Amino acid sequence: GAVVSQHPSRVICKSGTSVKIECRSLDFQATTMFWYRQFPKQSLMLMATSNEGSKATYEQGVEKDKFLINHASLTLSTLTVTSAHPEDSSFYICSARVQGQLRQYFGPGTRLTVL
Amino acid sequence: QKEVEQNSGPLSVPEGAIASLNCTYSDRGSQSFFWYRQYSGKSPELIMFIYSNGDKEDGRFTAQLNKASQYVSLLIRDSQPSDSATYLCAVNAGGTSYGKLTFGQGTILTVHP
Secondary structure: OOOEEEEOOEEEEOOOOOEEEEEEEOOOOOOEEEEEEEOOOOOOEEEEEEEOOOOOEEOOOOOOOOEEEEEEEOOEEEEEEOOOOHHHOEEEEEEEEOOOOOOOEEOOOEEEEEO | OOOEEEOOOOEEEEOOOOEEEEEEEOOOOOOEEEEEEEOOOOOOEEEEEEOOOEEEEEOOEEEEEEOOOOEEEEEEOOOOHHHOEEEEEEEEOOHHHOOOEEEOOOEEEEEEO
16 A cells, blocks of 8 residues: 555656646545655755645745645645756655655656756 | 765675664754665665664664664665665654655665675
């Protein structure tokens, strides 16, 4: 149990376009989802925390107008990278948490390449 | 700023040996501690977590926590080449950061036959 999926697993786009990444909890309801970004040879950096039905909370230095997060249901959160640029190329990973538990279940990640 | 520090390595051990991975954290209010393994190009997978001082064992893995010293470690017994990966220490802080994980930079482990 406790499986989190992400779609797409890999995306290549042109500079200036927007990309949407979906994160789904397949067999449980996730009251909270997290979005991370990982650059090569670096650790995971939390971008934002998303609670179902409310606005996401962004970490310091993360542009909320550039990285749009929607958590419309207990099983789906989306991250939209707007007007993507090459420096946004990274590995984006979501995780989901069940209410009352601290453990986070990670999705397989999405590799974004902006040309 | 809440920080989690790990030795980036690489740590190289022979097959069958014990690998010892260390992590220190700065926030004394931290409540729970996680060890993840990450293979290249993949997302992290949870190895184990620990909340209380002392040792916690799960198969070949033992996590050790010392809150007074703000130190958590992971021992891997009988290391196998398949254990070669980056090991990430993550800390869950309390207070207003409850539920968030702060990751260390990771330790690269290589187990050679």
